[in-house]
Amino acid sequence: MLNRKARRATRAGLAVAALATTLIVTPMQAASAAPAQSSRPWMNTRLSADERAALVLARMTLDQKTNLLIQTGGPGVPELGIPAIRGRDASNGLTTAGVPTTALPDGMALASSFDDELARRYGAVAGAETRATGYNSAAAPTIDLARSPWNGRQWEGTGEDPLLSGRLGSAQVQGIQSQQVQAEVKHYTVYNQETRRGHVDSQVDERTLQEVYTRPWEKVVTESDPASVMCSFNKVETEHACGNATLLNDVLKGQLGFKGYVSSDFNAAHSFDDYAAGLDTSGEDLVFSGDNLERAVLAGRVSVQRVDESARRVLRAMFATGVIDNPPAGSLTTPQPASKPVPAAMLSQNDQVATTSGNEGIVLLKNDRAQLPLSTSSARSIAVIGSDADHYITGGGSAAVRDPARLTTILDGITARAGSGATVQYAPGTDPVSTADTLPGPAPVPSSVLSDVTAQYRLGAGNFSSPAFISRPEAQINLRTGLANDVINTSQVPGLGFPLVTSPMTGRWTATLTAPATGTYGLSVSHLGSAKLYLDDRLVVDDAGATYGTQTQDVTLTAGQEVQVRIDYSTDAPHQFDGSLNDQPGAMLRFGWTPPAGTLSPAIQQAVDLAKKSDVAVVVARDYTGEAADRGTLTLPQDQDALISAVAAANPRTVVVLATSGAVTMPWLNSVPAVVEAWYGGQQQGKTVASVLFGDVNPSGKLPVTFPADEQQPVAIGVRNTFSDVATVNPTTRYDDGIDVGYRGYAEKGLTPLFPFGHGLSYTTFGYDKLQTKQLNTRSAKDTAQVKFQLTNTGRRAGTEVVQVYVGTLPTAVDTPARALAGYARVTLEPGRKSMVSVDLDLRSLQYWDTTSHSWVTPTGRVPVYVGTSATSAQLSGTLTVR
Template sequence: MSLHPLISQLTDAEKATLCTGASFWDLNGVARLGIEGISVADGPHGLRRQEGGEADHLGTADSLPATCFPTASGLASSFDPELLARIGAALAVEARAVGVGVLLGPGVNMKRTPLCGRNFEYFSEDPYLAGELGAAVVNGLQDNGIGASVKHFAANNQEDHRITVSAEVDERTLREIYLPAFETIVRKAQPWTIMCSYNRLNGTYTSEHRWLLTEVLREEWGFQGLVVSDWLAVNDRAAGIAAGLDLEMPTSPDGPARVLAALESGDLDRADLDLAASRVLTLIDRAHASHGPAVVDVDVHHELAREAARRSAVLLHNDGALPLAATGAPIVVVGPFATVPRYQGAGSSRVVPTRLDNALDALRTALPDRRIDYFPRYDLVTAAAAAEAAEVIVFAGLPEDAESEGFDRTVIDLPADQLELLELLRRRNGRLTVVVQAGSAVTLPFADHADAILFAWLGGQAGGAAIADLLSGAHSPTGKLAETFPTDLRHTPAHTAFPGDGLTVDYREGIFIGYRWYETRGLPVTFPFGHGLTYTTFEYSDLEVTVEGDTATARFTIANTGDIAADEIAQVYIADPESEFARPIHELKGFTRTHLAPGESRRLSIELNRRAFAYWHPVKGDWHVEAGEFIVQVGASSADIRLAQTIRLDGDALRRRLTPGSPAGAWLADPDYGPPLRAVLSRAAGGLVGLLLDNPETNPGRYRMLQSIPLDRLGRTGVECDIAAIQEIITAATAPAPV
């Protein structure tokens, strides 16, 4: 990156001041040169603009009213990048209207465990889905003049001990699970800023992690923007600047002085400070250049929030209970969330909504010809009333203090009083529908006896009306789960290693999180990743996969075979059944959402790039596509695969560095030294080795044993072979290259 043209005119003190926040939400400018600072604000699903003297990180102080959209965990279940781009655009308009230049979001951390208190702010357990949706939000924001701040980079997957803990993660796991969403967003959207996290990564604070902030983020991925700290996340300011952390937030009374002292002592290179200050100036320029006037239409944005909540809700189960009939017997609605909805989580993302719908009022409006009785409590009085009703709708969910920034959950169960009521209602004869409002996966022990379950997530300010739209049949549910719903906390991937001891947390499950874990281990789940029903049915057919090099295109047909118009979300998974290294059963690598009228069919196409087939090779230190067979699967969920086709890719040639102790199998696979070694071994007295090499199927066990023996020890195993000839091959292969 070239330096900003004004850098040469700045004093060291001005540069140091630029690299430190001016206040809780504001960046410094350079008054001497007429450069005004800019303002930033939370948050990922709605603007939290605080004015006057009120400013806080915990979401307790008041803020200006703004549209509260569904949280990221819900939006992810829409599988709808176009919708998220529109939400990003709406957020940009609201930010511009109150003088904000950068919105602090989206959050794209992976859901390593359903216990993370901040899961409602994150999209998914799947990095491909999170990256595609995150890029859509960023493009929506930045195409409309507001910078994004993609967070929290990286491996910030818990709230307990988040400021002190070191996430111990091997590189393959980082590359395949915890970094790809950020990489996708950088490559597809070039966010103006990336926010580094609080935690340490393999012992080093991410705010001081040069490999992360410079070598990977900038040099590999080509990031051109600014890196900002999470609020109060800076440990060593000089080390941070040297590593690639440009801006410390919020204001720090001695921040500039610490930078100048490090410059004076030689602990900080002036070139690093110049680069950081240049990036701050560039961000300020971008914000001022695109910050035109904006007028917010709160009604239009509220309708967008309602649409988003509808498209995000997931119909998990339906045994004919939904949609509700327009006429009929009285309906009993139970639970406080019917009138006081759970619509967002707690912490820095908390929004003061412009208005707030509730489901009970909206349902009465949607069904004017049906009597709807309401009981707010989960108690025996309610149970007695509900026992006599033909139709009961229980609004369940997690209380607000269960899902928050700053701490993690300890259980994934719904509150006991809700579960007790639902158990009492098990033995009734009428229909039971359960509407769940929560920001992350919970156990659903009533799944086998409820007639319908609608998971509404934290649906934002219009979530109540959206629920009524879906229950009444005005719209069909179309969302699909962006995270797996386990049956038991003990089955979850990080159960024995979460949240660590406060100093370290070992990501011992590696790449196997979410559906990758459950399906590879054969563990039962209540509802799988990608699952979601509609009020119609869809048929998949005619899969055709064409291959070009190490890329492919999957084409298939979906038909609406029911009587109601709805959207279907088709998912494409890739399986690598014969990998050298352990890989999941399959991985999501494409999806598409399409609207179909009754009887309508459509031919769909999904491109699969090279990375769709690759894994991070720990020896090669790069992405690697194996030569051989892959299975392209098309499904309605990760567990409901409708179509599959096997293809063959040429893959990458992998040349391993050979040593005398390399196994015989590695030597035999080498294109240069394998053929002469095979010839030597085939001449072995007795012919056993030659027989195994020529016909491994005669004794596959012994063949594998032969392959595993270090070549320089082969002659000492009792197998007769020409040791001298083998040594000549070893010498030729390991000789130093000529200078």
């Protein structure tokens, strides 16, 4: 006799065979064919999504409903023509192993464009490729605010401002769902920390929750009707986000009127009680879904009404997005077939969106003496320097596109653009960057002075005697295991993989260090877990490593002197490997150095020598961050600061191209004439960077985050470096910055950042004039606040300006931000041309959340208005009357 699952699979297979000719059809075909299917009235496309969901729900058994409520990869209900939810991550392009897809520039690059229409096209790329590969749900977009500059996943999202994030998120959802694919917006909510992300408690007050963190979700829900919302790993006010009734039932489904379904992040559900709190689908493990959910219903743990409501929400979303009427090919089969390839024509078309997104997202931070754009007439020889200048630059984790369809590295792009007009030569300068470079502490000893490195890894803490599980040569002694390094790793440095990433381990490294110069060297071990450092068989560091820290031994060496190095390391710190991959710190070990002042590694010296004989030096500097890996420092890793300083001293025409996840400190800023922020620029980063450097594209990007002048400035506005939580099982993060997130906090505290939110230069100039404001009548629901002004291209080349409108302190006794983005627009003008620009202001920017009435309040009176090029630069100022 067939068991229950086998009977279900048999029924599904027969149903798929019977339905194959009627369900996999175009929307037009479905509209004409559906009314004839009297046995399935829910296939009548003339009915609303709600009506159709109610009809099919009435025919479903409990078994079928619980099958439907599997977060992704369940059997669905093919016997009724209802596919399973089948989703893939797609925040910055679809990511599916082994299938080439379009690697779009990251979310920070998209945010730098301030371009809503581009965001729709960006979302459509993710939606189209999700459908083409056989999936019907895209886990995208990411709209988590970039509250902390140390956050490991900020590159996926769209910056620190709620209005910008909400507008771009709404547009992406519209783009995704235009392709008849469900958008699963993430991560709801107050999710700004990767360290111990599964158990960190985000403590945030009601007003901050509403004005800052709920505001982008409100815009996404009301303007784009997303199919799904992904609840986050963390706790909010002591309750896990996926079981937080205040967040899910009261705010999202109640206050905001969300009509779709709430899906857990990867195994982020914690109890069957989460369903009562508002969770609708759970997975990917079936602990709280599928047959287990059915048993919980039969046992009275979960109500039938709650399951019905969840199933209705899923069905409504599938009907509303076209997933049922026109399912992706193969999505009604059980089990899920292998991912299909993306058609070549689609990849070609989507490559254009990747290029446009890169062009618009690059930010020109500095351009003294008109160093840029470059010209082959004055730059006959170009040195391209940087360990990842000839590598695919992106982050690690679920948002990383693993197999970019058409990759152009920065070295490729500059070489192609220079053509025969200039000679391009390359020097790495430093070692490649990996997840281990998120660790704070002295830079790792470079491979150009460290030779014959052999690493041996064994399973189990304190185990140095059994045969090695992995034995291999390595370039450096620099290790951080975890999701972004071993599961979804896009760096040049190979990870360890399973099971070393999920269980306690030991590591032993042996190597030879050759001093590049005579002097005193600080040789260090930065680590969590016990570590011993031997130099020429003499034990010089022995530390238990209960918390992360650095121990240093000063050693006097002579140029050319060799030192034998051995490090024994064990992941035996408390709670270092208990819990899931989401919560454990994993292995953390770095052999670092502080060389004598003025000492350069041989690799940096080679780069300097190349820069000296070149007309122009382009230094590509990057970081590498990812899921479950907050940065421990804003310092560029792998001694890239020293590299840039040395190159700039050798060549006054040094251009720095940053390819980073967010803000970094720049101690060399005054030594270089030009700096470009290119983010993680996707598969056409080489082409887009070259286009901006040579002036084929006039840069128009604006920073969507504030770049602090140092690591103390974020702390001063109430944001701490959460890397310190690696040794804390259940950390608490207080949102002490309150409503003054990002640039608002800098304005509140009177701090001058390195580069402000909204900053970005152009190769032309713009003039602002003739400000007009339209008063707002709060009694009219249709009235809008608006500003008008004249914009003139006062330069010699065509260009695009992102005009930004901020409001100041509102006319109320309640504290409100000194600056808040209220609207923006992109305006393209030819040289000498003028345009009257109108910008509608977002109503929420003129309101505050009242914690007594638990509602929005619009103060009346005169509101300061600032029009300009950043949060700190106002070309025009005036007032707006609210009555």
